Amino acid sequence: MVLQxxxxxxxxxxxxxxxxxxxxxxxxxxxxxxxxxxxxTLLNYYFRSKDQLFEAVFRKAMGRFVPNLVAMLHxxxxxxxxxPAMVETVIDTMIENPQIPIFVLQELSSNRKRMPQIIxxxxxxxxxxxxxxxxxxxxxxxxxMDPRQIxxxxxxxxxxxxxxxxVALDILYNGDNEAYLEAMKERKKIIPQLMKQLMxxxxxx
Amino acid sequence: MVLQxxxxxxxxxxxxxxxxxxxxxxxxxxxxxxxxxxxxTLLNYYFRSKDQLFEAVFRKAMGRFVPNLVAMLHxxxxxxxxxPAMVETVIDTMIENPQIPIFVLQELSSNRKRMPQIIxxxxxxxxxxxxxxxxxxxxxxxxxMDPRQIxxxxxxxxxxxxxxxxVALDILYNGDNEAYLEAMKERKKIIPQLMKQLMxxxxxx
DNA sequence: ATTTAGTTTAACGACTTTGTTAAACAACTT
DNA sequence: AAGTTGTTTAACAAAGTCGTTAAACTAAAT
Numbered sequence: 001m002v003l004q005x006x007x008x009x010x011x012x013x014x015x016x017x018x019x020x021x022x023x024x025x026x027x028x029x030x031x032x033x034x035x036x037x038x039x040x041t042l043l044n045y046y047f048r049s050k051d052q053l054f055e056a057v058f059r060k061a062m063g064r065f066v067p068n069l070v071a072m073l074h075x076x077x078x079x080x081x082x083x084p085a086m087v088e089t090v091i092d093t094m095i096e097n098p099q100i101p102i103f104v105l106q107e108l109s110s111n112r113k114r115m116p117q118i119i120x121x122x123x124x125x126x127x128x129x130x131x132x133x134x135x136x137x138x139x140x141x142x143x144x145m146d147p148r149q150i151x152x153x154x155x156x157x158x159x160x161x162x163x164x165x166x167v168a169l170d171i172l173y174n175g176d177n178e179a180y181l182e183a184m185k186e187r188k189k190i191i192p193q194l195m196k197q198l199m200x201x202x203x204x205x
Numbered sequence: 206m207v208l209q210x211x212x213x214x215x216x217x218x219x220x221x222x223x224x225x226x227x228x229x230x231x232x233x234x235x236x237x238x239x240x241x242x243x244x245x246t247l248l249n250y251y252f253r254s255k256d257q258l259f260e261a262v263f264r265k266a267m268g269r270f271v272p273n274l275v276a277m278l279h280x281x282x283x284x285x286x287x288x289p290a291m292v293e294t295v296i297d298t299m300i301e302n303p304q305i306p307i308f309v310l311q312e313l314s315s316n317r318k319r320m321p322q323i324i325x326x327x328x329x330x331x332x333x334x335x336x337x338x339x340x341x342x343x344x345x346x347x348x349x350m351d352p353r354q355i356x357x358x359x360x361x362x363x364x365x366x367x368x369x370x371x372v373a374l375d376i377l378y379n380g381d382n383e384a385y386l387e388a389m390k391e392r393k394k395i396i397p398q399l400m401k402q403l404m405x406x407x408x409x410x
Numbered sequence: 411a412t413t414t415a416g417t418t419t420a421a422c423g424a425c426t427t428t429g430t431t432a433a434a435c436a437a438c439t440t
Numbered sequence: 441a442a443g444t445t446g447t448t449t450a451a452c453a454a455a456g457t458c459g460t461t462a463a464a465c466t467a468a469a470t
Contacts, residue, residue, distance in 0.1 A: 007446080022315050025231035028427065039448055044429065073376075099314060101368075106311050108371040109304060110227050115375040126376050148377040149388065149395060156365035161357050163306075163368060166313040170320040171278075171331050172353040183353065190354060194403060212416080233457065244418055249459060
């Protein structure tokens with residue numbers, strides 16, 4: 001957004017790391033200062049309060065993937081075409097920040113004033129999204145399946161394996177992070193395939 | 206587990222509500238006492254400490270759906286047969302407690318000692334699970350797709366829409382909780398269909 | 411009528427957290 | 441040389457949190 005000094009960046013990096021990991025209430029300003037290797041007073045110097053620092057971190061996290069969602073919902077090009085590139089982007093983002101989904105969803109779930117606020121700021125219009133879908137014939141493509149279910153399926157397949165990383169890693173991949181990562185990359189191919197199958201299969205019935 | 210007095214139950218109910226909503230650090234003992242309509246001292250009377258109360262809540266939450274997962278992974282009957290009943294159970298559980306997924310995943314993600322501990326206690330053996338799958342011919346059924354990807358798909362489709370409830374509700378269902386609930390119930394049919402398609406489609410290629 | 415278990419009230423100590431302030435220091439600019 | 445900016449140190453008040461304790465109260469059980 002704005003130019004950032006080196007220190008400001010160190011603060012954000014540490015704040016992200018700790019807020020992602022332990023949440024807002026679970027992270028103290030001292031924790032962040034220590035992790036950033038600076039004095040606690042500096043935190044209040046750059047970000048007036050904990051609230052404001054958290055707000056900065058939260059908005060940055062939202063900014064990493066909400067645009068993808070919005071673009072897909074509001075775009076002109078067809079839903080079907082959109083999927084592969086979108087899945088690739090989302091998964092690449094998540095691989096670098098697997099904790100973002102839980103962090104964001106937890107915050108949205110505990111602070112219910114957040115969603116309406118975001119919808120406004122981001123200019124999301126659910127009505128337009130659904131209308132465009134049907135105009136594009138997506139609902140025909142999906143063989144009558146509610147387009148919202150399609151979206152839920154797509155997001156579920158793309159995001160959940162990261163939200164559930166600790167479980168998946170330890171139970172399915174035996175703690176082998178490399179194997180887990182490989183599997184996540186593989187999903188960039190698997191998911192578009194599934195979505196395509198899913199839609200054409202329905203269409204031909 | 207054990208007999209519970211009325212008060213003990215009131216405490217657990219309030220603790221669940223608040224821990225689910227705001228996490229461990231975001232919930233004070235006073236908050237819980239107030240919500241339960243009792244005195245804070247009573248909390249320490251029944252559960253020695255905040256840690257122990259949280260532990261009770263967390264274990265109860267895990268107990269709601271881990272058995273489903275374990276049963277599926279270790280069961281004798283075929284994976285394909287297992288899906289419909291399992292999806293039904295999981296979704297019914299989630300409808301009543303949509304916040305559990307985030308709560309549990311957040312805790313597992315911020316407390317990394319938890320997973321190994323749980324794997325031990327619950328008697329989960331990832332090796333056995335995968336072996337059984339292949340013995341049952343699941344890997345043939347899935348046309349060579351890694352059985353772990355199948356499991357990820359199944360869990361993603363079943364659980365994520367609840368973890369993302371605030372987003373889905375406000376963006377896709379315009380805040381209409383009834384509509385959202387209906388959609389979730391619909392998924393009890395949709396998901397098994399998808400999984401079946403997904404597996405047979407792959408098999409026939 | 412007395413005991414007992416559950417509960418409340420009040421209070422305490424020890425500790426943490428947040429935000430603020432004042433003073434001093436370092437380094438770089440002008 | 442003086443000024444500016446970023447930074448540290450030290451200290452503080454206000455508020456909150458947790459666990460504990462002692463004393464008193466209620467109501468049901470013996």
